[in-house]
């Protein structure tokens with residue numbers, strides 16, 4: 001019988017299992033009524049799987065429930081109905097072991113050095129200091145921050161601060177990385193470079209990635225699959241396979257298939273964005 005594991009190109013150590021790593025089953029989120037307003041149905045019902053080791057991006061009109069979906073998968077917010085299962089365990093009430101989340105806003109701690117920022121999660125998890133040091137040194141080198149280990153966030157650019165946050169997530173060696181517009185506040189150039197860093201990280205770690213983004217270009221370039229959400233309450237109207245190899249990078253944008261994928265995603269998103277704007 002054929003093995004369910006597929007060896008990937010130059011990275012034979014990463015065996016990607018195409019079965020579900022995260023299963024989202026008929027999940028909805030309704031926010032309770034507040035200030036005399038009616039309850040707000042923000043999301044779903046939405047059902048989909050994140051496959052083991054894939055890079056999955058989510059695009060959708062503003063306010064359709066993308067961050068709400070990520071919060072559900074991260075265990076930061078409960079599903080009103082339905083459920084989320086990560087590695088055969090229901091996600092409930094806390095971020096599961098093996099999951100790291102990176103947000104758009106600069107979440108570095110200004111009172112800690114770059115090294116101590118990156119070490120924060122692992123120290124809290126009680127990892128021995130020698131192991132912390134080894135992991136942090138590797139993550140800072142990977143993110144090009146070695147020379148800034150003793151600097152404080154205020155001494156860094158916005159892009160570098162965001163790299164510190166990604167290093168902090170990387171040090172945890174997550175099996176699932178949840179990224180909520182992590183490059184949203186960065187200029188276009190830095191954003192492109194950070195996308196390449198993310199791909200490098202994804203290739204090195206073999207972790208599953210779910211990225212929320214407003215950028216169709218970014219979603220199409222980085223992902224194995226792009227999920228397009230409807231206007232609120234968000235559900236997936238389509239999930240588009242890109243077909244890229246793991247070796248993709250900025251040059252993938254020159255591939256003739258890239259333009260066709262971009263147009264397809266934009267075509268789907270445009271209709272939903274007009275609906276969200278009430279047009």
Ligand SMILES: Nc1ncnc2c1ncn2[C@@H]1O[C@H](COP(=O)(O)OP(=O)(O)OP(=O)(O)O)[C@@H](O)[C@H]1O
Pocket residue numbers: 031040042060061062063064065066067068069232
């Ligand atoms: N804690 C909350 N309480 C009440 N309503 C909320 C809460 N969080 C989000 N919402 C509402 O739920 C809806 C979905 O919000 P969410 O942030 O998930 O959308 P989004 O697709 O990520 O938006 P954007 O693309 O603009 O970042 C919005 O109408 C938002 O106002």
